[in-house]
Amino acid sequence: MSGYFILAILALAFLVTFQIAKASEYVSVLKGEEKTFQQNNRINAFLFIVFLVLGLIGAWWCNDLFFKKTLLAHPAASDHGEKIDKMLWLTLGVTGLVFFLTQILLFWFAFKYQYTEKRKAYYFAHSNKLELIWTVVPAIFLTLLVGLGLFYWFKITGDAPKDAQLVEITGKQFNWMMRYPGKDGVFGRKNYRLTDASNGNALGVDWEDGSSHDDLESTEMHLVVNKPVQLVINAQDVIHDVGLPHFRMKMDAVPGIPTTLWFTPKYTTAKMKEITGDKDFVYEIACDQMCGSGHYSMKGLIIVETQEEYDKWIATQKPQYLTVKAAQTEASPKVVADTLKTTAVPASAKPIAQNTQH
Amino acid sequence: MSSESIHHGQQGVAAASSHDLHEEHHHHHGEESFISKYVFSQDHKMIAKQFLITGMIWAIIGGLFSVIFRLQLGYPEMTFPFLEDIFGKWAVGGRISNEFYYALVTMHGTILVFFVLTAGLSGTFANFLIPLQIGARDMASPFLNMLSYWFFFLASVIMFSSLFIQTGPAAGGWTIYPPLSALGQASEGSKLGMDFWLVSMAMFIVSSLLGGLNYISTILNMRTKGMTMTRMPLTIWAIFFTAVLGVLSFPVLLSGAILLLFDRNLGTSFYLSEIVVKGEILPNEGGSAILFQHLFWFLGHPEVYIILMPALGMVSEVMSVNSRKPIFGYLAMVGSLFAIAILAFLVWAHHMFVTGLNPFLGAFFVLLTLLIAVPSAIKVFNWLTTLWRGNLRFTPAMLFAIGFVSLFISGGLTGIFLGNSTLDIHLHDTYFVVAHFHIVMGVASFFGMFAGVYHWFPKMYGRYMNNTMAYIHFWVTLVGAYLIFWPMHYAGLAGMPRRYTDYSNWHSFNMFADMNRFISTVAMIVFAVQLLFVFNFFYSIWKGRKVTTKNPWGSNTLEWTTPIRPGHGNWPGEIPEVHRWPYDYGKDGRDYISQIEPIGEGESHH
Known part of the structure; x- marks a missing residue:
């Protein structure tokens, strides 16, 4: 019975959403498309910033909730495990930095450069210098991660001691x-x-x-x-x-x-x-x-x-x-x-x- | 521009104008029949729609499967009697049986990877965009193109029927590793269902090859006058590399599948050696179970780029159009697609670090795998620079493009963990992997697909989709995707294995029950919102707001120079000539300059 009840609620939610969606389309025709577009644009730009802020808080909260349940909360129970944990922390550090940098830029740009009538987009097709920077810098970090990763990999997969x-x-x-x-x-x-x-x-x-x-x-x-x-x-x-x-x-x-x-x-x-x-x-x-x-x-x-x-x-x-x-x-x-x-x-x-x- | 391509261009135009005459003549005598227009159509636009709608049906089925198995994962102690009403013996007492759980997981993966994100995504947008964006009347071979769809349809029918056989569909995971998939004794799903899976996949590969060869030859030979390779939109570059990957790697999966069919039905021992299954001693000796994994992942890894690359291309296009700014670093974008395509072939064994692979060999795969992060980083920074100082219009397509970049970053970075063999020892086959590939390959590619659908819907149907529903769709899906997959990383870091029906008996993994319940609940909401998208799609085909101008997005590319509802042949008159690259947005104070506009006298060089 509760199954049908849930289905009915779902159907109703659909219907309401659909009616609102249809009505908003009529309203936009009445108000003028340009005006509706600008309004929607502002709302979405604002939502991007909201998403960024709530997302960062959420990531922190999620960490608070679950970190102690992961294996990283306690020392690894083997010598190989210690190496793997070290590698894991290093990778977390590097990727974490990139993650926060790029996500913040992405949503911040989305908010900051939202459409206004006043601004003209800046024609900027390429820059060899910039592109070189973001080819070389990631390559350096990756070399570090590959090098250290393989160093541990060969230690872990190497021959077992004779007395094992x-x-x-x-x-x-x-x-x-x-x-x-x-x-x-x-x-x-x-x-x-x-x-x-x-x-x-x-x-x-x-x-x-x-x-x-x-x-x-x-x-x-x-x-x-x-x-x-x-x-x-x-x-x-x-x-x-x-x-x-x-x-x-x-x-x-x-x-x-x-x-x-x-x-x-x-x-x-x-x-x-x-x-x-x-x-x-x-x-x-x-x-x-x-x-x-x-x-x-x-x-x-x-x-x-x-x-x-x-x-x-x-x-x-x-x-x-x-x-x-x-x-x-x-x-x-x-x-x-x-x-x-x-x-x-x-x-x-x-x-x-x-x-x-x- | 080479003289050869000019030649081809002119030939194309000449052939096209005679085609036009024919077309008009044809229209004079009445409409095309229903069958030739909607069913056995050779018009690339109709075939694209066929792929899209078939893909959407599969997506609903595949998504629904995940909702059902998430019920089990989220609420392991509860029973759902309605499941027994629907599935009978597979859900006795309202609890999903183990066999059924694994069948659902397997079919969810197979359907979404192959039928939705390969056929539904590439099939739709390669077919729709290639002729329209390079300036061609149709594909190189419209007939093969039609066959490509119908082989996909046949593959779909076979896969769909496998859901109804007594022993159930394949249940060994979408990677169908033998011996599990080779031995009917080992699993219900390895009985008839597995044969259906293999035959269906063989048909699917035929479809993919017919499509891929067509895409490549069309792009290479049928570009309009002036459309040099470096004037092609990034969508076409992405689709081109996708097609090359598919043509070179799918045959390897076919060989792998055929050998598996032999092992299953003809008593060969390609993958089987020294097996005792349920006490029965098998005669097979000398095969290698690992051989299959090499054959599978030689396709399987390119496959994830086959899924992702069209999305990379469409996001670049949509983002540039809606930033009113050229895509930053066009050549670097093409170069990074090329680098990704090459590397895609050289990294397959990173799925096999813990199979007993020679560690020395593994080292090369670590290096090559992590190399992919470089072109990926270039793409991300180029997208960010494209947004920088733009004038952003948040159309639904643009929202999904931005969401795509966010997901691509999140999922891409966890690839740096998994590609490093040292960390893979620990994280392999845990929920960390599930989170990684769902974000970067699953949800991100879906976002690319949604961006494409919202952006080109006006071109497909001459109407707009409803914006309000689109906004709801975007925000719920973006938030939902992170709520579902972000916490999974933590389960992965706890070593929690994937593909377990129930964790309650494990002391090491039973502390995530709350998290699983939360994820299941969010998954159901997100699924419901996808249905809203499907509804919006079909509603808008007939009732959407009508498109009144040829070029509603103010876009430079050729598809927007065709009539609002182009007929078969795309341009009523001659195919326009191309004079410039497709990303002249905001140049010299002009909002946009279409590709067909000749270079002006005093125009600046970029």
């Missing part, structure tokens, strides 16, 4: 799966054709490869504070994206093409709770690449903790190989690894629930 912790993260519709290389520091070989979630091999690990036997799988990512971490990123079905807003990092997960990113987390989750003054703070992994109907719910969790806490957690984890083997011997003792058939399973299967401690 390795974590593999794999996206699929619509969740994230983590794998740790275990004591040997090497991930076991994978073959996507071996993927069999119902038999505990959601990632398609090749159990024939011995280095897979100590690999740990998890639904959460545990990281050690101040220790560089390199993520090896995969996707199984469509393109996903590992978005880490607090660390200011992001990298696509592409089926068939592994990607990587690295960073050093600076604050434990507990410390971030203090910094942000938010007792429920968590590091979230957000999928940043449209991946289907559940895209908006594709969330992962990262827990940054001290080395001791991490060691304690990792000690409770059981290698996925052992879990799978135990399940197999229990089910049918005679069958060995070649039963890892490539049969379709429902998406709802919870492949790694066995070793999740939470």
Whole structure:
């Protein structure tokens, strides 16, 4: 019912606007077109100044309202993030200056040079000097931004430190799966054709490869504070994206093409709770690449903790190989690894629930 | 002026006069039939109107879609039973389903980018203005021109039908990245709807190529006597570069789309490799999902300039006419359009900084992308100088031209953030991007289009649009555009991802619920005011105040030397000869000097 009511109001508003518009046209004919034109011109010129003033106040007010909700209100949680924030502030400064200068000129000119009968427009077709100035000055500022931007870019995308912790993260519709290389520091070989979630091999690990036997799988990512971490990123079905807003990092997960990113987390989750003054703070992994109907719910969790806490957690984890083997011997003792058939399973299967401690 | 173009000019005149005789003869025996005049018309002016009105219908549909999905974003906890009445299973219980949300977002993008701001904008003003402003009877090939519209119509019909199939239209975003768009198992929208999308887009590309080739050949070959390239209005320069971009880049999208059709239906693996989808192991190996992104953005990036450049040209023209002053730095304006057109081809991978692109390669794309800021800055400062010491008439077209400059600045500056790969890591695919491209490409181009419609409406229909409604339209749209998109930057700086149906389960992003509600409310008001514009448009076609003089704006360009309602062929007599550039406003104490007026004896040089 309220829908029809709103429609009726809308229709009425339209009708009123239309009648006023039509009437004003008749009035303008009566008053003389020249006079109406001048009057309208003055009103619009005035409105430009009003728009400028209210716009500037509005921009300030909007900043007041929302700045504290942005990530810039708190320090970045990674070393790369600090660089990105620095770059962001510099760019904000430069573009902010240009923004206010040009917007104020634009609306001020619109007001100041509104039509009057007295003034003749000034015939001014070009000036090489002026044009040179506003080619060269922006070019200089942009060189600065490009130079500094690339300096940081190469630092951020450069090779990870040798001692970086390795974590593999794999996206699929619509969740994230983590794998740790275990004591040997090497991930076991994978073959996507071996993927069999119902038999505990959601990632398609090749159990024939011995280095897979100590690999740990998890639904959460545990990281050690101040220790560089390199993520090896995969996707199984469509393109996903590992978005880490607090660390200011992001990298696509592409089926068939592994990607990587690295960073050093600076604050434990507990410390971030203090910094942000938010007792429920968590590091979230957000999928940043449209991946289907559940895209908006594709969330992962990262827990940054001290080395001791991490060691304690990792000690409770059981290698996925052992879990799978135990399940197999229990089910049918005679069958060995070649039963890892490539049969379709429902998406709802919870492949790694066995070793999740939470 | 080259002897070649004189030759062409004369040929054009000669051919035209014989055409005139024919025309008169034809009129003697009665009116053209309804079909040949309004439906399968070969008159560029009628084709322009067909593009415009089809574009307007699409704009209403595309805009309405955004209003519907903004309902979900603004009021995630509320239900709207009327949605279920209309959309059935897509909105059970009055809540938009996830599939439906993504279908709406995808179709909103596709419709507005391609069908409204490419076909509706370029198609309208290239067709309408090229022959009128360069002094030609019609396009180089009126027949291909007609086909161009009808291929667009066919593309429209296919895209429109895809809205009604059982599994819904495409839903993988307007960029249709595979594997999501290649695998029916991965999404409802990747079933039949995606095939419709691809076939429709193929038809659209044919339309765009037919149109583009026609625009280029008409501009190069059919200018009237004296109309050298450097005497062309900036609108024509802008449309020329737009057409060149389209002709060179759309075929790449076509190839990308065809390979995707193959992957979908013929079992090839261009984009597919090592995929396990919903537990099903696919045999495809060796393809690259990233290849598609290269092919897509090789069109996709020029595409944003295809959308923007006609607006740049029209704003320059409208601003000069209504400042009663020449456009400042004509050659720099042409040069910057040229620079933008060249750079448009060299920056596509800035959409792909976080795909795992080689960082060294990325560095070049950063440099080339930020280079675009230089010609853009030149344009902005030239517009400001055009306004400086002018005598400004705030016609509705002029208002939109000034609004355009404001939006172009706001949206252009945020491009400096996103083009810098270091910042893109953080801001990529957040609301910062949404705010950026909606302001600079979406709303700004719409403003250029509105400026064009208000300015040339008297030429199109021999009547004026209603000013009061136009003023309301302008002010609400300008204020609304900033109210909608300005706060989104903050959400982007909070890392809030785009294309999420619902943020309430995210601890990092759920603090913007109030903002989303506010934006949705403003979006609905702004949409309603666009309907007011549409109403004003159609009302004025039949009931608008009549134009009584040939040149109501006191403009120099050739279209205002034609009769108030020009017939097919544009000029009843010979095509006038051009003697000067189009921006002699306020020269030697004269308000304006038409392009057809010979240079006077004692006239000063500019």
